[in-house]
Amino acid sequence: xxxxxxxxxxxxxxxxxxxxxxxxxxxxxxxxxxxxxxxxxxxxxxxxxxxxxxxxxxxxxxxxxxxxxxxxxxxxxxxxxxxxxxxxxxxxxxxxxxxxxxxxxxxxxxxxxxxxxxxxxxxxxxxxxxxxxxxxxxxxxxxxxxxxxxxxxxxxxxxxxxxxxxxxxxxxxxxxxxxxxx
Numbered sequence: 759x760x761x762x763x764x765x766x767x768x769x770x771x772x773x774x775x776x777x778x779x780x781x782x783x784x785x786x787x788x789x790x791x792x793x794x795x796x797x798x799x800x801x802x803x804x805x806x807x808x809x810x811x812x813x814x815x816x817x818x819x820x821x822x823x824x825x826x827x828x829x830x831x832x833x834x835x836x837x838x839x840x841x842x843x844x845x846x847x848x849x850x851x852x853x854x855x856x857x858x859x860x861x862x863x864x865x866x867x868x869x870x871x872x873x874x875x876x877x878x879x880x881x882x883x884x885x886x887x888x889x890x891x892x893x894x895x896x897x898x899x900x901x902x903x904x905x906x907x908x909x910x911x912x913x914x915x916x917x918x919x920x921x922x923x924x925x926x927x928x929x930x931x932x933x934x935x936x937x938x939x940x
Contacts, residue, residue: 776793776794777794777808778794778797778808778809778810778816778818778819778820778821779807779808779809779816780792780807780808781805781806781807782799782805782806782807782808783799783805783806784799784800784801784805784806786799791808792808794808794820794821795820795821796810796811796813796814796820796821797809797810797811797821798811815835815837815839815840815842816835816837817832817835817837818835818836818837822840824839824840824841824842825840825841825842825848825859826841826842826843826859827841827843827846827859827860827867827871827872828858828859828860829858829859830856830857830858831848831857831858831859832848832857833848833850833857835848840859841859841860842859843859843871843872844871844872845861845862845864845865845871845872845873845874846859846860846861846862846865846872847859847860847862848860863889864888866885866886873886875887875888875889876888876893876897877897877905877912877913878891878896878897878898878899878905878912878914879896879897879905879912880896880897881895881896882895882896882897888912888913888914889913889914890903890913890914890915890916891903891914899914900914902916903915903916
């Protein structure tokens with residue numbers, strides 16, 4: 759007795775996406791669709807794109823590991839996920855030419871993350887107040903600035919001073935008289 763076996767070979771064409779943000783098929787179960795390191799085929803509303811995994815950001819060409827607080831970063835990268843912790847951005851480190859992930863302007867470093875700056879009239883410690891305010895047990899707006907309750911959170915805004923009305927009348931009159939005396 760002879761047993762004959764028929765072997766069926768199926769070939770599957772695998773669409774390999776080689777560029778970041780290239781189009782991929784989210785219904786395809788093939789894991790290797792996106793060939794760039796640290797990318798995954800992600801639905802984007804109109805199909806799919808090879809995008810960086812949640813633990814990475816795009817530098818425009820490749821996927822890089824998201825930075826943590828005080829790590830060096832690049833000021834040329836436009837991806838806002840470069841600095842991964844909340845309320846941080848890539849900023850020039852004070853007194854150096856180095857860029858690092860630091861608290862955004864409206865936040866301060868509390869030792870374990872970034873916290874919203876303290877508004878005028880509230881108790882504080884050094885370097886915790888909003889811009890143009892200093893800490894003297896409470897945040898107080900600096901000279902020339904007043905608390906602006908129209909912004910949220912309350913900030914210290916510069917005050918524009920206008921010349922008094924009498925001064926505005928006197929100057930043109932003097933200028934006119936001087937031109938007549940010539």
